[in-house]
Amino acid sequence: MSLRYLLAFALLSIAVPARAELRVGAKVVDVSPPQFPVLVNGGMLNKTAGQINTPVSARAIVVDDGQQRLAIVVVDSCMMPRPLLDDAKRLAAKRTDIQPDHMLISATHTHTAPSCMGALGTDADPAYVSYLREKLAEAIAAAEAELQPARVGFATGDAAPYTALRRWVRRSDRVADDPFGNPTVRANMHSANNWDDVTGPSGPEDPELSLIAFQSPDGQPIAMLANFSMHYFGDRPISADYFGLFANRVQDRLAAEANDKTLQPVAIMSHGCSGDIWRRDYALRPEDRPDFTIDGFTDDLVEIALEAYEDVEYQTDATIAMAEQRLPMKYRVPDKQLLQWAQKIIEPLGDNPPTNTTEVYAREQVRLHQLQATEVVVQALRIGDIGIATTPTETYALTGLKLKLQSPLKHTMVIELANGGDGYIPPPEQHVLGGYNTWAARSAGLEVTAEPKITAAGLALLEQVSGQPRHVPAWPQTSEAKTIASLGPLAHYRMNEFEGPRAIDAGAQHRDGIYESGVVFFLEGAPVQGRETKNVRELNRAAHFAGGRLRTRFEDLGDSYSVAMWFWNGMPNEARETTGWLFSRDHEHTVSPQGDHLGIGGTATKPGCLVYQHGGDSEAVQVGSTPLERWSWNRVLFVRDGQTVRVYLNDNAKPEITAELDPQTASPPAPIFFGGRSDNQSNFEGRIDEVAVFGEALEATSFAE
Template identity: 65%
Template sequence: MRSVAAILTIGVLIHFAATPTLAGLQAGAAVVDVTPTQLPVLVNGGMLSRSVDTVKTPVNARAIVLDDGKERLAIVVVDSCMMPRPLLDDAKALAALRTGIRADHMLISATHTHTAPSSLSCLGTDADPNYVPFLRDKLAEAIAAAEANLEPARVGWAVGNAAEFTALRRWIRRPDRIVNDPFGNPTVRANMHAGANWDDVTGESGPEDPDLSIISIQATDGRPIAVLANFSMHYFSDQALSADYFGLFSEGLKSKLTVEGDTSHPPFVGIMSHGCSGDIWRRDYTTSPPTEPAKTIDSFANELVKIALDAIGTIQYDEDATLAMAERRLTLNYRVPSAQRLEWAQKIVDAMGDRPPKNTTEVYAREQVILHQRQSTEVVVQALRIGDIGIATTPTETYALTGLKLKAQSPLKNTMVIELANGGDGYIPPPEQHFLGGYNTWAARSAGLEIQAEPKITEAALQLLEQVAGSPREEYQQSRGPSAEAILAAKPIAYYRLDEFAAPHAVDSSGHHRDAVYEPGVVFFLEGPQSDKFCQEGETNRAAHFAGGRLRAHMQDLGDQYSVSMWFWNGMPDEAREVSGWLFSHGPDHGLGSNSDHLGLGGTEHPGKLIFRHGGAGAKTEVGKTTIPRWTWNHVVFERDGEFVRVYLNGQQQPEIGVKLPSGLLSPRKQVFWGGRGDNESNWEGRLDEIAVFPRVLSTEEIKTLAGQ
């Protein structure tokens, strides 16, 4: 063993000595076929094990090597569902022996096609024992082949808008339509594809990312060498074995950018890497019936190629780009089963013997035993810089929100996020999403990391981006359009834009430092109202979606004259319950005070109309005039003027509700709630945004202005 190690060390030294170091950026690219030579082969991507003996399209490893004279790094994207870290560590070590590249300067990611050979054991499918060593060798071969093609190069960045080709697949279910998880517990408040039935849901559980990001690499004479694209769309679905739309996109780019008749240079390499797509798919459930942007996988890929080509045509290239790359390894715990669940699982696994699982119950029982045995795992996070372009990685199936967090806070203006890189560690929902349950949260190797895995991996990636950029991260703050400025000009004592990435605090943008607190049951960064008025330069206005939780604050100096301005979007159908949801409440927690105020939206009683109640049980309901459609943004002002209450809708001069109360007294408690009442009865199910509190009665002209008119 010592002699072998010595030979390998000498080989590495000889290779480094023989590798020229030239000033200026160099790039090389290559494609290596990783289609298995032994069929049938196990295939990842389903709940239960399956194998296939046919090949519809080849599956490939597509590699780029970059060198700036000081640093050399490799980026490889593989047509695979997921690849385990130990396999990739072995492949990198082997590639390091064959090249002048350090193992920690190699990024290897999966496209996440669900029709590729299995190299990772997950759910009901084991890794194919014949394919794993074959793939390891091919990955090293791809890196060496790309390095052999190094030549002087230049690099540029562009982004195309592909919003029509991606959408949220994870939707929030109504509180009365919760279903059971595989362990028999009613925990599924959100799940994939629930939006197919509008009657069951209140809205999407997060934002989407429409960016088709492009890193284009050319020879110094303008000849295309490679394009690395990145897009957040889970997979299209195809017959196995297949590279899915990722491979079709890559080949489509090659057909468009290859210089015809050029046999003196290496072939152009197109690459589609996987963006943050854990809660993303192609079907848009916001339309009825749900729509798909393309009828076939070919047309889907071809349309993305057109968007990419248009973006590439706008690029200005940099021939002097320098490189940097950094890596961090984290130990993360698994969410291991309780003693009771482990006992349940072990009985099922013992009865199975050596055979693979035959149903979902057996799958998740076996997963509990495996998580218990492993307890924790190591994950790899990376960041790299190519000139002013950044790439961050996650080793997981990552929600679109996480990718948006990294892009918005990156110290590098141009940043893409590649998921399932350097490992395949399953879904990492943001912590608030665990509260809503669903497949993406069920403890297994497909989603077994600790609840805090997402913020830990996100923070590690941001720190690495800071390291390679040599500058601090951006502090995200939503831009202020004219409507936001109008609210501030009216001098609120608190102003909540609800543009946060995460709990627990809703930041007070008024400057008075009255931050509010989100309770569990709220998700973040959904699209809000009037982006063109609340934000600048095309930025999307952001809102929070309430799914049983509330926003709460103490208003110590709120007197008997005040106004609350807010935007609301109702997700509940009128027939779901008596009150669709309570928007605002001023009074005690855990109950209803005799002098408390409550503003809500009617359900089976007074469907779709604003309602107001003063006091506790048996209080009279005051009802508005206008029926408000579900899933539409509306503006409301609640105004307390001593004994008088007035409620204004969408800037109208005449109030929807106007009532004189028998007493002008307010509750002595200073608790204020949005998205629910003090007693948590019929809390809001939908989005809220741009909440402002004023210590006075607003004029009708101010109300009109706050409504964006």
């Protein structure tokens, strides 16, 4: 063979990589404590356990494509600190062909596992820490030893009845005190136990139960990695909670249905983003809430997962990739005054554990002061067209949705409490509302900007492992959006942002607005025509107003204009004199003689009915006749045609309110506020969606079907 042909053959061999041969191995290793009593974390105060209720395990999957090898381990633990996991990865790397930065180790977040990390009132159990480190390395090595040819696929199921928001926004007149004695709690977990105290959930939920399935080329089960956003169920220690029960029951079902009865498939339930999620749906009346047992809850999830499993489509030649980034992160440390307060409280404790919430948070202030800063680990991996993003924290469902909906990969799951246990990371706007998830401690102590930084790192890593740019969500053009566009709005705010401060104008003129502090994002929106879906990836979205407003300005707006919007009132109709102002056009910080103000009446007028006020005379308020039901969507069309004002409700041809204004009164060239009045009094509490501003007086039938 000539030299020319040999060279051409060599170049062809370089240009065309060998076909990927996916191999997968999986193993379960028992990590139950070998000695008792053992410390158990997950509660506010120190506690111990003296027996095993259900074993706790480390469940490992190793994946190899002939070029790279990675490990995924999920452990029945509440939280695991990064230094422990870094040590375990280094130990496992010595025993395997896997590099430490190609190992993902996460906790299920069971609150009934041995403590390997100090959190709130409980310290780490030193004997268990060293034991777990060895067991983690053992699990990875054991899974690698099981490598065999495999194929991989992805599926999802809808588990909406089994997860819900536990963090609700409190009324502005029902703010509670934090552990430091300050009235800062505008939102908190389980505050909706009393509906009279709250205005609505503080964020979206993610009901998607997703799974990655691995089979042999002839269809025999090897492993299933499931992922679900539900905090934990609750059980007697030591227990793997529903995570372990789910895994064992899926394993039994897969083994029973396999042709080869000697197979021992491995199932895993990993923890999705559920820092603000629990199983109780506070939107339901107490008598309508399901009375789950842990067994019934688990069995239902198993059926959802196995039904989805039947629809998996497999890839046999999937390649893999994995990337990691370590981010420096500051703690929110106490100021001098708070530190002195904390030191005074904990000095009498000595080496004893705290005995109440105040002592817990006092001790945490001293520890944050000592630590000052830390490092967190963020990872992304790809198996074929399937992505996994990780956070080292208790992450809100919104953050998980940001990662899923912007991922460049066809399928993506997000695993939290991976490669560390760095506490809650509320999005910045949630810090404004306070509550347990924001109180500075090792369990919630990272800087206010931690969430956007970790989210940005996760998206960048997904781009890196996929070689593709992130997806930009494009919200469907509903029939309502098309109608608004056809009417030529000055601005159209669809209110579907993941975050503030910009409210994006979907219209042609790009007049973006600004959200003030006191607004949270991406909740389920109005039931607009053309978007009837419960798919979490396609839902119409809205913003929830909790003291803040949306600010806009239209210098060219005259005395003939219209405003259309959907709203969902969260306040009881008799809670205050004015339930809430929906829309206001006036100079900031005041109510002038020329302003237009539309709201929902309270005890000063007619509770629950629309009200219109022109100027500063509260005695001259015009009142509608239709009481509006709390927590229901309604559409309003405000029309000002010179000195005539008409307000239409829910597309009715007859105006709810009609007013004739003084001919000498002209509208001021002033800002327009949504979700509150110009003077910031009695601001709206609830959701607003699909806001449109028009430079003309529209007809009542403009939005009618």
